[in-house]
Amino acid sequence: MxxxxxxxxxxxxxxxxxxxxxxxxxxxxxxxxxxxxxxxxxxxxxxxxxxxxxxxxxxxxxxxxxxxxxxxxxxxxxxxxxxxxxxxxxxRDPWGCIEYKGPGYFIAGGAGITPFLAILRQLQREGLANQNKLFYTNKTDDDIILAGELKQILGDNAHFTITRQKESIHDQRRIDANFLKTEIKDFSKHFYVCGPDPMIASVNEILASLGAKAELLVFEK
Missing domain, CATH: 2.40.30.10 (Translation factors)
Incomplete structure (x- = not known):
């Protein structure tokens, strides 16, 4: 409609x-x-x-x-x-299959943070945001969308990475196999993934290889 x-x-x-x-x-x-x-x-x-x-x-x-x-x-x-x-x-009418299913890791690239904004705001309202962690990658510091609010919601559980800026106050690693293996402590939790299609495919493949179950991967299909 x-x-x-x-x-x-x-x-x-x-x-x-x-x-x-x-x-x-x-x-x-x-x-x-x-x-x-x-x-x-x-x-x-x-x-x-x-x-x-x-x-x-x-x-x-x-x-x-x-x-x-x-x-x-x-x-x-x-x-x-x-x-x-x-x-x-x-x-038009709403649609989509990205929804919160339980504590876990949000992994976003660029504008891929947008489906998570409403979810994280709702979790903050319910007092549940601190049960989750965000890994959010961008090219430069200036590309980070609503960095202040994300930090306010998640505190130290908001982890920003920057890939195309020589000097940054943020982590300068890419979200790849080494990053995920180092940063993720519990592969039995849910994983919420959104970003460019190649990133989603790559991250999901890496997570599966590290032990994440397919039913715990939440992304727009």
Whole structure:
């Protein structure tokens, strides 16, 4: 089902990630970790849609999306970068299979953190965030999305890694077999993985080789 909603606010939270808050239609329900398809409500764009994850709590009075902008692709995110409060987007029904199933490790790359934002915010509300650990990799310090909030939610359990910056206050290792073998202490817990497709495939393969069971790997299939 399609719904036309107005943008309530739009602001950049990093140099290339913009956070949108939209009107929430009455009766619209989603679960933390789910996504929807959004279109820009203007000629030539209303029929084109991309998936984006809800990043607000499920009972929030508005709908929030935290979206990385790719102007070089000349697609929907570039169009979204041109919109402001009062402009309209087209919202569709929620979908997705990333949901919290129990304590474990969240492993994210770049914009792959977005499905985890609503989940971690919900866990914080329930007092359960400290039962989990986050490994979040980016190219540079400036690419980390909502670093301050993630640290506030998880404390020392938020572990950032940087791969393309010579000097950084963060870990400069890649999330590879050596990293996971060193940092993960319990392979019987759940693993939540999101990022570029090659990263998801690689991390899942490594986790399986280190003893993680397939039923404990949670990712968008």
């Amino acid at each position: 399609k719904r036309i909603v107005k943008i309530l606010s739009a602001q950049y939270v990093t140099h290339n990630v913009r956070q949108f808050r939209l009107e929430r239609p009455e009766g619209f329900i989603f679960k933390p970790g789910q996504a929807t398809e959004l279109s820009v409500n203007k000629p030539g764009w209303s029929g084109r849609h991309n998936p984006f994850t809800f990043t607000c709590l499920s009972d929030s009075p508005y709908l929030e999306f935290t979206i990385k902008i790719y102007p070089e692709r000349h697609g929907i995110t570039e169009q979204l970068s041109m919109l402001d409060a009062g402009d309209e987007v087209i919202l």
